[in-house]
Every structure is written in structure tokens, then in C-alpha cells.
Amino acid sequence: MTSQPLGLNQALTPATAEHRKAFETKAFEILSQKFEAAMDPRDRWSLTAIVPGSRLRECVHFLRDDPAMRLDLLLDITAVDYLGYPGHDAARYAVVYNLRSQRFAAHRLRLKVWVEEEDPQVPSIHDFFEIANWQERETWDQYGIDFSGHPDLRRLLNHIEFTGHPLRKDYPVRKRQWLSTNDPLILPLEARLEANGFVVLEHVAVNSPSVEETDLLGKSAVEKINYVEKAK
Amino acid sequence: MKVQTPEGEHVDLLTVNIGPSHPATHGALRAFVALDGEIIRAASTEIGYLHRGFEKMVEQGTYQQVLPYTDRLNYCSAILNNIGFSHTVEKMFEVEVPERATTLRVLLSELSRLIDHQVCIAAAAVDLGALTNYWYLFNPREEVYSIWEKLSGARLTNAFTRIGGLYRDTYEGFETDVRDVLPKIEKGLDDAFKLLEHNRIFIDRTRGVCPITAEQAVSWGWTGPCLRATGVDRDLRKDDPYLSYETYDFQTVIGSTGDTYDRLLVRMYEMRESLSICRQALSRLKPGPVNTADARLSLPGHDKTYHDMEALINQFKLVYEGIRAPAGEFYGSIEAANGELGFFIVSDGTGKPWKIKVRPPCFTQFAAYADLVEGSLVADAIACLSSLNIIAGELDR
Amino acid sequence: MGAEATTATLATSAGSLEPPVGALHQDAGLNQTFMTTTIDAVVGWGRKNSLWPFTFGTACCAIEFMALAGSKFDIARFGAEFIRFSPRHSDLLVVAGTITYKQAPILRRIWEQMMEPRWVLSVGACASTGGFYDCYCTLPGIDEVIPVDVYVAGCPPRPEAYLDAIIQLQQKIQDASYMQDRQNRSHERIQIG
Numbered sequence: 010m011t012s013q014p015l016g017l018n019q020a021l022t023p024a025t026a027e028h029r030k031a032f033e034t035k036a037f038e039i040l041s042q043k044f045e046a047a048m049d050p051r052d053r054w055s056l057t058a059i060v061p062g063s064r065l066r067e068c069v070h071f072l073r074d075d076p077a078m079r080l081d082l083l084l085d086i087t088a089v090d091y092l093g094y095p096g097h098d099a100a101r102y103a104v105v106y107n108l109r110s111q112r113f114a115a116h117r118l119r120l121k122v123w124v125e126e127e128d129p130q131v132p133s134i135h136d137f138f139e140i141a142n143w144q145e146r147e148t149w150d151q152y153g154i155d156f157s158g159h160p161d162l163r164r165l166l167n168h169i170e171f172t173g174h175p176l177r178k179d180y181p182v183r184k185r186q187w188l189s190t191n192d193p194l195i196l197p198l199e200a201r202l203e204a205n206g207f208v209v210l211e212h213v214a215v216n217s218p219s220v221e222e223t224d225l226l227g228k229s230a231v232e233k234i235n236y237v238e239k240a241k
Numbered sequence: 242m243k244v245q246t247p248e249g250e251h252v253d254l255l256t257v258n259i260g261p262s263h264p265a266t267h268g269a270l271r272a273f274v275a276l277d278g279e280i281i282r283a284a285s286t287e288i289g290y291l292h293r294g295f296e297k298m299v300e301q302g303t304y305q306q307v308l309p310y311t312d313r314l315n316y317c318s319a320i321l322n323n324i325g326f327s328h329t330v331e332k333m334f335e336v337e338v339p340e341r342a343t344t345l346r347v348l349l350s351e352l353s354r355l356i357d358h359q360v361c362i363a364a365a366a367v368d369l370g371a372l373t374n375y376w377y378l379f380n381p382r383e384e385v386y387s388i389w390e391k392l393s394g395a396r397l398t399n400a401f402t403r404i405g406g407l408y409r410d411t412y413e414g415f416e417t418d419v420r421d422v423l424p425k426i427e428k429g430l431d432d433a434f435k436l437l438e439h440n441r442i443f444i445d446r447t448r449g450v451c452p453i454t455a456e457q458a459v460s461w462g463w464t465g466p467c468l469r470a471t472g473v474d475r476d477l478r479k480d481d482p483y484l485s486y487e488t489y490d491f492q493t494v495i496g497s498t499g500d501t502y503d504r505l506l507v508r509m510y511e512m513r514e515s516l517s518i519c520r521q522a523l524s525r526l527k528p529g530p531v532n533t534a535d536a537r538l539s540l541p542g543h544d545k546t547y548h549d550m551e552a553l554i555n556q557f558k559l560v561y562e563g564i565r566a567p568a569g570e571f572y573g574s575i576e577a578a579n580g581e582l583g584f585f586i587v588s589d590g591t592g593k594p595w596k597i598k599v600r601p602p603c604f605t606q607f608a609a610y611a612d613l614v615e616g617s618l619v620a621d622a623i624a625c626l627s628s629l630n631i632i633a634g635e636l637d638r
Numbered sequence: 639m640g641a642e643a644t645t646a647t648l649a650t651s652a653g654s655l656e657p658p659v660g661a662l663h664q665d666a667g668l669n670q671t672f673m674t675t676t677i678d679a680v681v682g683w684g685r686k687n688s689l690w691p692f693t694f695g696t697a698c699c700a701i702e703f704m705a706l707a708g709s710k711f712d713i714a715r716f717g718a719e720f721i722r723f724s725p726r727h728s729d730l731l732v733v734a735g736t737i738t739y740k741q742a743p744i745l746r747r748i749w750e751q752m753m754e755p756r757w758v759l760s761v762g763a764c765a766s767t768g769g770f771y772d773c774y775c776t777l778p779g780i781d782e783v784i785p786v787d788v789y790v791a792g793c794p795p796r797p798e799a800y801l802d803a804i805i806q807l808q809q810k811i812q813d814a815s816y817m818q819d820r821q822n823r824s825h826e827r828i829q830i831g
Binding site: 017019023049052053055057082085090095107111117143165167168175176182198201202205206207208209211 | 242243244245246247251254256271273274275282283284285287288289292294296297298300301332333455456457459460461462464472473474475479480481482487493495567568569570571572574581583585587589590595596598600604605608609611612615637638
């Protein structure tokens, strides 16, 4: 097994089951020593390390930058709602971080953070990975997990008048919600302009009648054809 | 919108919506941009216009019923998604499908990859105004559709694989048909090369447009042809081989600058490699079963079901209760046409999935879009968007 | 004219424009002359053979629409030589793909921007009924927000099914009476004014 991380333009040695096992053993040893990690028995095939939320940021930072780990590709952030899961004895939600390495082919691991129902909060890692921004937004949108420190936690897939978090197990699958008018997106655009060094002197003129009838947070407006009443 | 630039000037910016009712085939994406003349000073993107609730819907049915939903993720290369899902569930069972199924899956994967890249390149050229390529690349696609039709019954959304193998064995004449279609795809590709590769206008429109560095691309989570265009030599078929890809002889196609030109040309050269893999797979096709005999996954077959009580019960349970994946959490992935397509499956031991999260490759590409286009012209933004090959079905699920 | 949402049902109530008892349609007599039926036939013929589609393609059905625009199935022979990308230039709104609640206001706005005569083709299971995405985010059919002329079943429908739907739409257009519609519009104006 190569011990040195490879450059991005060098081909990797293909991963084998032995490499993966060796990595998982070593990784778990280090994580349990440094970050109070525990093995997740629910993952019977590979390594899922459960870390407390308070140690998450250091752990992710370490895994990304340590030369022996170099898990620099954040594949996915998602949450699992265990409400009703047979034999479940821990917190209701878990946020799962799926990491892989672009320097070592065999380095793959998942991190898991338990999140309580009463206070669903996890620290954000958007400054370590650019893609974490959108992945955390999606997790918030679908599950309602708050990522503290996230610069712009708003809905990603569902529309702005949507209330509730649809992937939670107690959200009825057929509960439909109408949208009366689209998000004008003016506030996020101004935020980006400001991040790029511009100063907004005069805000954008809204010409569309439907937008005039809406406040910028997208509260329900009545359009010419009022199809809001069709919501079942 | 009056703003003060970082240099202190007062400028009037025009705000324009690009999308979500968008020409060309990208469908349901929206970029709200602030323009200074033609230059984009800031962009704010919005997705979710095709959010159809894949994850919530799959929780309602059995594992087998997930397959048609996977078709509609990246609908340009439906069989690749089927293979990704079936392969992931089979790994949960630690079951290997028979050799014929493996070879056919490779063949179908590469054919799907070919038709996906054809759509991307054809649509990208149309976005730039080059209409002829559209027909050169779409006509061979029709030939592949005829093969899909004869094989699975559907042209576009096939649901051809099953957990444990394939829907059924190939029809008589399949190998001849595939052997005939490959030169047609190659001819279409060669015509597209002649029209695009050294075309002054194409190069001017795409060279140096919206480049990205390798480190940035990795931080944005890019995988697949868009990442390879930045010079990063990563391909899941080589790095973490599945379906015996290590026994095939092909090269990873790598770009250099990560601009739009590279992203499109990487796909075109990858099509050549895929054609080579198809030929290799065809030459090693041998008769055999296409479904595993494992009773946890595969239906027993009509003759056994009608004559043997246990087989009847097995069939009943598999269909009504679903394939019962072992309880636990598993992540499996393949190299789809856009990058690493992953499925994170949480199983509670019953036949209905507890949760299936799709890790879509083009999600990461579009997340970087706002950063990519800021500072470039509107026309460049369109060219960039088409080179990223965003399929809304996969992006929004 | 296409089937219209009857939000503007202004005509027909009281007054001298009420149809006589026993009349088959609004003004028995005016539309049954040789002149008006010939004009109807000519206008219908012109309209049905120059359908300019606006593809509101969101998902997989849009890929089949692209195949339709290819050489094998060729929608150009129906007069749709070039697919218009502006609702102002087109008269056939082809909704191909799933429409979500997020997309619904936009679909409505695009339809409103089209000028009459306009027709709507609802392509595929998702546009017609929501398809198999029976959940919190999918509009259960575009007829919740816009009126539809022809529904095309399939997931995705074959290009031949698309063409069959277009042929049925052409029949509908041919059968519609241009003179009658013109008269209805003038009645509406008289009532409002």
C-alpha cells in the first residue's frame, strides 16, 4: 500500500479489499484515540465512525489534511431519520458524512454524528469543503437539521413557501403544498454581490406585478388566478 | 440595480433570469445574474424545479420497485443508473452475478455512456449555434434505441437490470445489432470531431471559458469527465474496479486546463474508449445464466414455481415483501457518465428500503456554477452550462 | 381557439344576444353559410399545418421530444420546422416532463405569455397526472394550472405517440370554427364595453 499521497495528475494504484481493510483498521485506531470515535455496528461492510458533534470539525479537518489520510473528497452529507426503526436505541437523527480520497484509492470512510430531536444542530463544515454548502442546505431542507455557522441556510430543493421537512418519517408523503409565486432571488444575489466586493446602492426595481404583491421573503401572494385555494 | 464596484465606480447592473424555462435541453435550472453590460458580476443559482421526491417515493415500495425510479435519474443513460443501484444492493448481499451478466452489464454501461455523451455534445453544440452535429450524433442514438427496444421493451427508460442480474437474456441477433451499431456511432463521432475539434469558432467560444483548477474541482466534489478535464487522473473504473473493469484495456482521458473546451473534448475522446470497451465485451460474451441462483434475490422461474411449494413461497415473498436487504447502512457507487453515482442505502431488514440517498454526480458540478460564471460573459455562461452536462433528473432527484 | 379557462365568462347572459330557444349554438344562422364554413376550413388548414411548438421540456419526455426533432421521426413535416424558444413566437405549448409545484407558476406564466390561438399538449404520465411521483412536490397533472388540449400517455411516450397526438390536435384545430370564435370574442367585447 502506498504510504505517500499521490498527486492529482498521477494515476492511483487500484484499491483492493486488503488495502481497504488495512486503511479502516488504521483509521479507526487514530479516530478513536483522537476524536472519541466509536464504531457503528449498523455498517457491517466498511467503516462508519461515530463522532460527537463537538469534535466533528477537528475530525474532518484532520481527515482532510493529514498526509496519511487525505480524505479530500466530500462525497455526500445526508441525514437519517430513525423514527420507527426497529430496535433503535439512540437519537432520532444521524447526520452522515461520506468521505473518499483522491490521493489514495482505498481510503473511504463515513462519519456519523447523532443529533437529538429536541435540538437538531450540527456544526457546519462549509469552510473545509466548498460542496458542503449545498449538501448542508439540502439536509436542512429535507430533514430540518440546523448547521450552525452555515452562511446561507435556506431551502434548496423544495420551494420557498414549503413548510416542514419532507423526508422526516412523520411527514405524510402525499401532503402537497402549492407555491403561489417564485422566489425572486434578489436577496441572495445582493449577498453575492456584496461578497464580491460590490456595495448595493439602490435595490433592484421589481417590475413583475406578482413580485410587487409579495414581500421579499416570499409570503403568499394572490395572483390573478388564485390557485392557492386548490391546495388539498 | 445601482451598485458601487470594488474600484469605487457607480454602475447600473441589469438583473436577468437565465431559466428555469430554458432553451436547449437543460430544462429546469435557474441562474439569476446581475449583468454589467454582458459581463456577469454575480450569479445566484436555484435548483429543485424537478425535485420529484425520489427518496420519499422509494420508501413507499420494495427494493425491486426502486428500479424504475433510478431510470429517471440520469434519463439520458438510464441503464447506468439501474446498474449502479443493482450493483450496490448485490454488494450488500455480497453476491456476485454470473459472468454473462457482468459482461452484459459492462456492454450496456458503455453503450449508455456513449449515448449520454452524445446528448451532451449535441446539446452543447446546439447551444453554441452548431446545429449539424445534433443530427450526426442523434441518428446513431436512434439505432441504439432500437436495440434497447428489442432488449427491454422501452426506448429511453429501460429498467433493464434486476437485483441479482438482468431482466432477461438478450434476444437473438443482439450481438449482430450491437456490432452493426458501433461503427455507426463511430462515424457520427468522427463527423462531430471533424466539425468541432479544430473549428475556429468552437475553439473561440470554448477555450479559456470558465476554467477551474484541479484543487478547486476536488473541493467542489467534482468527479467524472468534468474533473478529468482539469487534469486529474481519476476514474472509478480504474481506481476501484467493479464488474471486472480491471480486465478491460482502456485509457482514462485527461484534459489540461479544465475549461469548457476540455470538458467537451474529454467526453468525445471518452466515447472512443467506450467503443473499444464495447468491442472487447462483445468478443468475450459467452452463453450462460444472467441471474444469480441466490434465492434471496432471484425469482425461481415458472417451472419451479408451479411445481414446488418452497419455490412458490419464495416467489410470493420476493414479490410481495420485497428483497430483504440485510439490516444496516451501505454505500456503493459506480462511474456513471457524469461521475461517481452513489447510493447510500439504509436498510431495516425488511423488503422496503428505510432510506436510499442518491449521490448525484452533477449536483457537485452545478453547485460550482455560480463561482464558475462570475466574471464571464452571458454567452460563456451558456457554453459552460452545457459542458457540465447537468441532467435535472439527477440533480434534483 | 384552444380550450379556454373560463375565467372570463362574460358573454351569454341577458340581452338580445341570448340564443333563441332550440338553437344549436349561440347564433343559429350566421355560422352555417357557405362563406363562413369555407373560411373556417381555410383558417383551420393553415393553423394545423404550421404548428410552432414551444417545448417546455423538463425531464425524460423532453429527450423523446429531441428524438422527435431528429431525422427519424421528423416533426418538421408537421410545420414545426424550428422549435421556438419563446412563448411569444409559438402556438403549441408542449409540456414534456414532470411539473413540480416549484415549476407550476412558471408554466402558468409561460402559458399566459403565449398569444391566442394556442394549444397545449400534455406529454407523458407526469405532465398528465403526476406519473408515479405521487408525493409532496409533484403537481398531479398540469391541468391543475393550465387547460390542456391533448394528453399523451406513456413514460416516456414513443415519438409515434407524440405524432399521433399532434395529428389528433390537428383534427381538433381543423374542427374548430374560426368564425364562431371571432363572434364569441366580439360578444365579449360588447358585454364589457
